Amino acid sequence: MKPIDIFKALSNETRLNILQWLKEPEKHFPKQGAHLPKEVSIKGGVCVGDIQEKAKASQSTVSHYLSMMQSAGLLESVRYGQWTYYRRNEEAIQQIADYFKTEI
Amino acid sequence: MKPIDIFKALSNETRLNILQWLKEPEKHFPKQGAHLPKEVSIKGGVCVGDIQEKAKASQSTVSHYLSMMQSAGLLESVRYGQWTYYRRNEEAIQQIADYFKTEI
DNA sequence: ATTATATATCGGTTTTTTTCGATATGTCAA
């Protein structure tokens, strides 16, 4: 765990929003999973395009944000066909919260 | 509480170090309180010069760091004579940790 | 009053981050 990378990832409003939207994907991304056959349900995952639309930033920027958040450990991704689904890495986030509580 | 400012303040190694050093001031700043008459003990506070020496950055940089961390709510300061003592704002840090656990 | 010391602020340079459009890559559908 690299706290500095994590805090950097969190110090941008759009990225922070994305992380929080992904706490309740159905609520914030009503179209969620439209592409997916039910049997491959990517629980809690949302594709880049849907996130981009809501974030109102360019495709390349959002793609970059997401991979930055993934490198930091906040998100994980699954590719299904031409789509990449991102979801929160709850285990890592939990660890970070614990780190915050005990080490900060 | 402005989470983005807090995360920005935390996304720098020196600033993160300072915050952690201040968890145990006596341990990390042996000279601590040398200037102070005992009756004005600034519990847990360390003066800018001592922090600067340990942080190995310029005086202006450290001063800037400290005021940035104070604006974010992580630190509080007390001036005693020509010295400014900084210490952790434990209450605020606790709130931030809770915010992290519930909102992030 | 003058000098010394601690900290804050100013002004500017360097480095990093943000952000985009263009392009590359990978996948699906016809």
Place this chain on the structure above:
DNA sequence: TTGACATATCGAAAAAAACCGATATATAAT
């Protein structure tokens, strides 16, 4: 296999942050 779409990566411009030395301010000591 060609064309359409989703995402990733590249390269660059603009904005922000890092960081310093110089200077200002405030207090203390002589």
